[in-house]
Amino acid sequence: MAEPASALTFPPATAERRFTDAERAAVLANPGFGDHFTDFMAHARWTREGGWGGDEVIPYGPLALDPATAVLHYAQEIFEGLKAFRHADGSVWTFRPEKNAERMQASAVRLALPPLPTEDFLASLRAVVAADEPWVPVPTAGSEQSLYLRPFMFASEAFLGVRAAHTVDYYVIASPAGNYFPRGVQPLVVWVSDTYARAGQGGTGAAKCGGNYASSLLGKYEAAGNGADEVMFLDSETHTRIDELSGMNVFAITDDGRIITPTLTGSILPGVTRDSILRLAEDRGLAPSSEPLVFAEVLEQLGAGRIVEMFACGTAAVINPIGEFRFEGGAQTVGDGGSGAHTMALRTELTDIQYGRAEDRHGWLTRLV
Known part of the structure; x- marks a missing residue:
């Protein structure tokens, strides 16, 4: 599968944060897994006429969908999952994101969605983590806390009919995470x-x-x-x-x-x-x-x-x-x-x-x- 050309930069967020420092600290003290979400999310839109564009970092919040939005009827959607890790020097890293980008491209082809270029995928991760950097936990002894990143895309065109959508939305949301299994690493x-x-x-x-x-x-x-x-x-x-x-x-x-x-x-x-x-x-x-x-x-x-x-x-x-x-x-x-x-x-x-x-x-x- 040929790598599509990159086009997105995801300019920095300009909006205010949703949570105070104290509210964020309370969540990070016991984040669970998939229970809490950060201040911002990345967004881009693909259209059949114009390709990928409209990249932005915006406040995390509900999406307004037409009742005829194609994903609700025909399940044309894909997602990925990866983590951002805080290192001892305070920097934040992720693990093999190019592999996630490649897999998302393969998933897109299978679901008749537009593949997102690897560089655009990486740019969206960097943009969200830069905006939500205070949400990346500092792991304590014995803990494996991280910031879980969830890129996803779905058919957002409003129509009824079995065909690939002509409008697709892509988002990255983030969630501070502890152990996946509540009782930790046990057989x-x-x-x-x-x-x-x-x-x-x-x-x-x-x-x-x-x-x-x-x-x-x-x-x-x-x-x-x-x-x-x-x-x-x-x-x-x-x-x-x-x-x-x-x-x-x-x-x-x-x-x-x-x-x-x-x-x-x-x-x-x-x-x-x-x-x-x-x-x-x-x-x-x-x-x-x-x-x-x-x-x-x-x-x-x-x-x-x-x-x-x-x-x-x-x-x-x-x-x-x-x-x-x-x-x-x-x-x-x-x-x-x-x-x-x-x-x-x-x-x-x-x-x-x-x-x-x-x-x-x-x-x-x-x-x-």
Whole structure:
């Protein structure tokens, strides 16, 4: 896919802040995840006649949509997720944003939306973080606070009819974030659904769009009803191969030093964290592999002690160990049910790079302010 030409600069915000210093400090003391939003957001608009333009940084607030706005009827929308990290010297960085830009472009093509150039994507991140810099948390000992960034675009033309919209709006909003799971980094109990599938071949599974997450919700309720933290989906064709969790990729580590993640088949989101782990694992002497993971075979290898650790990963949760699988008619502990040594070492290394505590030997960090 050819890189489109950049056109946007996102001039600095000129409006007053929505929150006082005291109000912001109260939020940052206990931000949760996805519960609070900052003072500003970036916006741009694409039209079929004029391309991308109208870039601005404006106060965060409600959007006024016509009842016939296309996204409300035909779900033509995509999004991304990444984080801004405060380093010890006060500077603010993000992790591999070019990969998010590339993935958003691929998602746009799949959903018949206009790809946003990488430089424009980066400019929008810099503009929001510059405007909302006081919202980037200073991480304390044992915490992993960050500013979560949510770029998204949607079909904003008002019309009824099954075609690609001629007007599209793009925004970046930001939310101070703590741990994704309220109880922190603990081994997950994962329910394996044989009722629902997240996505199918030829569908939108490799795109980051809301429909994929909507289709996971009943599976998450099914998991909760079985005392599990998360749901894992199998492939929609045979219901035998592991695809991913509701919002995270899956890895298995074997007793002979292999680290395996399911092959990207088109129904699995190509995670930025997933790709980074494959690189870091190889650096640590593990043998990375992308191949089909048949769930019945995984259970057999767990029982025999050949698979010794499993974990889930994504931008929001980073890396979280899997301690137990539950499924219709049974359950299987992963290893000793705890947090595996390789899993936690990879997690520590990845977060240390992100927060500037370890060498960025792969050149993954981009300074925002």
